Amino acid sequence: MELLKFVDMILVVFVVYMPLLIGKSKRSEESIFWASVISLVLTIIVLFLIKTGNAEFKEFAVVPLMMSFAFGFVAYGLYKLNFSWEVRAFSPITWLVLLTTIDNVIFRKFGLYYTSALSQKLQLLFWNIQGNVIVIALLCAFIYFLVFARRNVLQAVIEGSMAFVVSIIAGHIYLLYGLFNAILAQSAFNFWRVAFIHHSHAK
Numbered sequence: 001m002e003l004l005k006f007v008d009m010i011l012v013v014f015v016v017y018m019p020l021l022i023g024k025s026k027r028s029e030e031s032i033f034w035a036s037v038i039s040l041v042l043t044i045i046v047l048f049l050i051k052t053g054n055a056e057f058k059e060f061a062v063v064p065l066m067m068s069f070a071f072g073f074v075a076y077g078l079y080k081l082n083f084s085w086e087v088r089a090f091s092p093i094t095w096l097v098l099l100t101t102i103d104n105v106i107f108r109k110f111g112l113y114y115t116s117a118l119s120q121k122l123q124l125l126f127w128n129i130q131g132n133v134i135v136i137a138l139l140c141a142f143i144y145f146l147v148f149a150r151r152n153v154l155q156a157v158i159e160g161s162m163a164f165v166v167s168i169i170a171g172h173i174y175l176l177y178g179l180f181n182a183i184l185a186q187s188a189f190n191f192w193r194v195a196f197i198h199h200s201h202a203k
Contacts, residue, residue: 009114016042020147033090036098043102064173072189080196092194100186108174111136133171140167
């Protein structure tokens with residue numbers, strides 16, 4: 001039964017992210033915006049079709065938001081030192097709103113619910129993380145690797161790694177503080193991606 005739930009989760013993930021997998025162009029960052037708009041529509045449909053019974057919205061928490069902000073600065077700062085990004089008009093809304101909402105509804109609200117049988121704590125470096133958070137983070141990393149693999153393998157590995165890190169953080173925050181805080185945390189993490197892109201192109 002638990003295996004069937006996990007297979008269902010995989011199917012939901014690939015249906016929702018299929019526009020991103022198909023629509024990501026090597027030539028235009030803008031294509032990921034339009035693909036994510038379609039993915040968001042699919043996410044909303046899934047939201048109405050699947051009921052988990054979770055109480056997602058808890059009170060706003062400042063500390064995890066600041067932690068995500070700091071993690072994002074380090075992660076994207078290191079990225080920016082070694083690689084350059086393309087920039088398009090829709091990059092901010094894509095990374096700060098659309099993808100954060102899609103990721104958290106699919107990977108946190110449904111993903112962690114569907115893999116609740118793996119909820120025992122595991123140690124990841126110095127941090128105790130629930131097993132299902134790690135499993136979902138690996139799935140998220142794989143999806144983002146596939147999305148960016150059309151550009152080049154090295155960038156795809158880096159984007160997948162970024163997705164893994166933010167998924168671990170957002171998953172942990174979701175379990176402790178709810179969906180709203182997880183979305184804000186991922187937006188805070190991705191803020192630096194947008195900031196570094198626009199700073200480099202403003203020079």
